[in-house]
Amino acid sequence: MDKHSAPLDQVFAALADPTRRALLERLAAEDGQTVSALAAPIAMSLPAVMKHLDVLEGAHLITRRKTGRTVHCRLAASPMEDAMAWLARYQRFWAESLDRLAAIVEARDPT
Structure with missing residues (x-):
């Protein structure tokens, strides 16, 4: 593992949890919220929400x-840019694979 993969690992680990993704979505919709406001709709204790926020802060999100x-x-969405770039390589892979599949299907279809 190189020095550049550690931050990316932290971002993906933070995004792996649905509660943390929900917290990020709430911040994307309305930035600058208090911890209490963020925690209000989540069915867990405030200390549990704080632990999720610790993980998000540790990943610089x-x-x-x-x-x-x-x-x-x-x-702080900028760390997601590296994750998006990493995922984009696989988006190209799937797009090319699906293009090849479409070409095969079209070549076999006489209509």
Whole structure:
């Protein structure tokens, strides 16, 4: 494993959990939410949500800022760019494979 794969591994590990994906979706819809607001619709304890936010922050997918006793979270989507680039290679693979399959089907279809 090279030094560039560790951040990518963290991003994919963070995105593997549906609760963390839901938290990111909420931040994408309305950035700068408090931890309490983010946790409200999730059926788990606040400490459990905080652990999910720790993972997201560790993967650099969110930032947290404390003002008094209130913690605000913001989306930091730039680490997902590397994940998107990695996935794009496989998108090209599937597109080329499906193009070849379509060509075979068309060649066999006399109509």
